[in-house]
Amino acid sequence: MAEKRKKNSDRRRPGADYVETVDAPDPVGRLSVKKTWKLYIGGAFVRSESGRYLQTADKQDNYARASRKDVRDAVKAAVAAQPGWAGRTAYNRGQILYRLAEVLEGRRDELIASLTLGGASDAAAEVDATIDRAVSYAGWTDKVHALLGTHNPVSGPHFGFSIPEPVGVVACVAPDRPALLGLVGAICPIIATGNTLVVLASELDPRTALVLAESLATSDVPGGVVNILTGSRDELAEHMAKHQGVRALDLWNIDGEAAKQLELLATENVKRVTRRLQPAEAWYDADECTSLTWLSSFLEIKTVWHPMGA
Amino acid sequence: MAIKLVEDGPETQSTHQRRRGERRLDFGTAWEYAPAPERPDHVRLRDRYGLFINGRWVSPESGKFFKTINPATEEPIAEIAEGSEADVERAVAAARQAYESVWSKMRPLERGKYVYRIARAIQERARELAVVESMDGGKPIKESRDFDVPTTAAHFFYNAGWADKLSYAFPGRAVRPLGVAGQIIPWNFPLLMAAWKIAPALACGNTVVLKPAETTPLTALLLAEIIREAELPPGVVNIVTGAGATGAALVNHPDVDKIAFTGSTAVGKLIQRALAGTGKRMTMELGGKAANIVFADAPLDQAVEGIINGIFFNQGHVCCAGSRLLVEEGIHDVLVAKLRDRMATLRVGDPLDKNTDIGAINSREQLERIEQLVQVGEDEGAERYTAPCPLPEKGFFFSPTIFTGVAQSHAIAREEIFGPVLSVLTFRTESEAVERANNTFYGLSAGIWSNKGARLFKLATQLEAGVVWANTYNKFDPSSAFGGYKESGFGREGGRHGLLPYLVVE
Structure with a gap:
């Protein structure tokens, strides 16, 4: 695939290694159509409002380099989609996540090709684990209440109960590797319970995140529930951490001074910050990565008191 | 339009609970339905x-x-x-x-x-x-x-x-x-x-x-x-x-x-x-013999729908059917009148017809059991009302039926009929309602109808039933435990x- 693309390429991109000569095209051959990889915001594929772009490491594709304004647009879309998403029944959200797994299975070859091009070591295993991850979270949507909700035997004539509710809009900085499994593994615990999110994709393989975006767009996940940005982590993470519409921040593999700066910015509106350092192979530990604690990071608990008497 | 607004005069006083001059919708025989059968031609069954x-x-x-066999055709x-x-x-x-x-x-x-x-x-x-x-x-x-x-x-x-x-x-x-x-x-x-x-x-x-x-x-x-x-x-x-x-x-x-x-x-x-x-x-x-308890402060029209669904859903072949209606005394007559009106609109017949509300009784044996218990109900002195629905000639069918004036000692108040038959009893106080509701060997489900949240939660804890529906009935979900x-x-x-x-x- 890579071979063919190169051969048929007739464009020179700024920033690419300068190529003196281009292979002469086969006069009776067919020229492949190249795709413009765009951001996924509010269910639509959009170029960065900044007009900037970056090139994939394999130099096969250009992709949009999101700006601060794109972050804001994405949060706006996530905010707009959140009540509707949370308002669906847990069963329906479960079916939609399962549908995502079905769609991913259908795009298995495309995902493997993209991951391979993006430098994944075992793309097939990663895609399989990713699909299974979505299936596992499909089963979580309607079960967190049974495990985190309580009836409270209060002293007095009241019927009390505490129930989990989504925190709202979450901003997530996904891990670089595994580019797909890490992304889906980070997205699922956030959206399963009714949150919506803005996620900044792997810098090492942003294209696969956009193949995922196409899977999301053709699954039943409503537009705006998952918004995927590509671009520079150093540039964008702070805007995600600062945004007042964001209620929780989910940071992967960010450490040291950078982590401290983001956590400081998060204090502005008391964001809940989850920050984990996880080596790539740890994402294959399904038990750990589908843990209830991963879901509860993005939940509030609401306690209700109701009188019980005449 | 075929539905008439009628004022009850002396000629309709057979529904004795209705207050004179009260207006109601008369669906009686006026509302014609064309058959709307679901076609079974896409079904592939083996012999x-x-x-x-x-x-x-x-x-x-x-x-x-x-x-x-198909209980609606006996074929x-x-x-x-x-x-x-x-x-x-x-x-x-x-x-x-x-x-x-x-x-x-x-x-x-x-x-x-x-x-x-x-x-x-x-x-x-x-x-x-x-x-x-x-x-x-x-x-x-x-x-x-x-x-x-x-x-x-x-x-x-x-x-x-x-x-x-x-x-x-x-x-x-x-x-x-x-x-x-x-x-x-x-x-x-x-x-x-x-x-x-x-x-x-x-x-x-x-x-x-x-x-x-x-x-x-x-x-x-x-x-x-x-x-x-x-x-x-x-x-x-x-x-x-x-x-x-x-x-x-x-x-x-x-x-x-x-x-x-x-x-x-x-x-x-x-x-x-x-x-x-x-x-x-x-x-x-x-089995079950669920009490469906209606207080005077209940939203009556919603309660009527819940009562109808509670007893006539699936021809009453429901273990958690609300087969004992416990009504606060003061609203008994009004509620029973509303129930009769609602029953008159129920359509009994071809299970494959999309308009059908009540299908066929599952077997001849079950039909005979229902008929026998209804006879016992009459013999023991309860007052029977059966909706005037035309029944198909073939198959096992039973018209929706309610008994009023039922005493706790009557067989139709104690035994599970497992058919479209409702027994109506009354109560005066909340504690009497609970006592009557719990006065059964069964304990599968119960319904409570009241505008007072505090009362709903109190009764929910006092009723000896595995499922309690408050201002609703016959709700099931895989996420909710069910049992007796x-x-x-x-x-x-x-x-x-x-x-x-x-x-x-x-």
Whole structure:
């Protein structure tokens, strides 16, 4: 695939290694159509409002380099989609996540090709684990209440109960590797319970995140529930951490001074910050990565008191 | 427009509770319906079904078959194998083998993925399943289409998701499957009851032998087809059709680790007796005589809908049917008048007609039992009102009926009729309502209708019933436990609690 693309390429991109000569095209051959990889915001594929772009490491594709304004647009879309998403029944959200797994299975070859091009070591295993991850979270949507909700035997004539509710809009900085499994593994615990999110994709393989975006767009996940940005982590993470519409921040593999700066910015509106350092192979530990604690990071608990008497 | 607004004059005073001059909508005979039958031409049924054992269709050892009929036409639909002790033996052996060699060793998520496949296939074949359910059992197509089949899929879907999360269900304890579960299900919700039984059993890692009811085996056999198409390992689900003797063979089989039974309290007691001392686990979901309690402050029109649904849903063949209406004395006459008006709009007839509210009684035997208990009700002095619905000439049908002036001592207030027959009793105080509601051997469900939240929650804690519906009735969800107190059985199905009967908590 890579071979063919190169051969048929007739464009020179700024920033690419300068190529003196281009292979002469086969006069009776067919020229492949190249795709413009765009951001996924509010269910639509959009170029960065900044007009900037970056090139994939394999130099096969250009992709949009999101700006601060794109972050804001994405949060706006996530905010707009959140009540509707949370308002669906847990069963329906479960079916939609399962549908995502079905769609991913259908795009298995495309995902493997993209991951391979993006430098994944075992793309097939990663895609399989990713699909299974979505299936596992499909089963979580309607079960967190049974495990985190309580009836409270209060002293007095009241019927009390505490129930989990989504925190709202979450901003997530996904891990670089595994580019797909890490992304889906980070997205699922956030959206399963009714949150919506803005996620900044792997810098090492942003294209696969956009193949995922196409899977999301053709699954039943409503537009705006998952918004995927590509671009520079150093540039964008702070805007995600600062945004007042964001209620929780989910940071992967960010450490040291950078982590401290983001956590400081998060204090502005008391964001809940989850920050984990996880080596790539740890994402294959399904038990750990589908843990209830991963879901509860993005939940509030609401306690209700109701009188019980005449 | 055919609906008339009428003012009651002396000529309509037969409905004696109605206040003079009160206006109401008269639906009587004025509202004509064109037939709207669901066409069964897309349904592919075989003439004869064998037993589903070890992933294959096999003939019964005895060579005997019986007919399953359409209770709305009394015509045979298909021939069904009569499973004998030897067949049960084969099925249990297949289930044991599948348990030991595959199912208990499979990664939990993979197990769940098989169950998801079943859920999806049920959704894909929803219409076919709904039509067959209505043909074989007599329930209205609008119920099989909008309730039975979607809820069946939901149960598989819900339980599939537990497969890889069982360690959360009982925190701090390790869990493991039981082994082989024997499951016996009733004829009132044939496919749904199969789902309630099979879905949690499989998700928890057990294999099963299921015996459907004698009069309604077809959808369970279609489910066997689905299970085959979903490529479940052979022997994980086995379906052995037959009557009481087949069920008894399953109950008495020494290599079955657990019996799950849904059916009458009488048979439940027999099974509990048979299993006494064996150490086998069991769950029992048995009969009911639910109180549906209406307070004077209730939203009456909503209550009327809930009462109608509570007793006439599925021809009243519902273990949790609200068959005892307890009405606060002051609103008795008004409520009964409203109920009669509403009953006059119910359409009894062809289960496959999309307008039908009340379909066919499941069997001649059940129809006779209903007729007999209704006769006892009249003989004991309660006042009978039967809605003036025309009934089809063929098939087993019974018009919706209510009894007023029922005393606690009457048979129709104590015994489960399992038909479209409501007994109305009254109460004066809240504590009397609770006392009357609890004055039964049963304890499956209850309904409360009141505008006062504080009262709803108080009564909910005082009623001896496994399910309490407040200002609603007959609500079911895979995420919610269902099951009885007292002689309505033990164990729960649905929700986190529904897993426990299929697990050993170590």
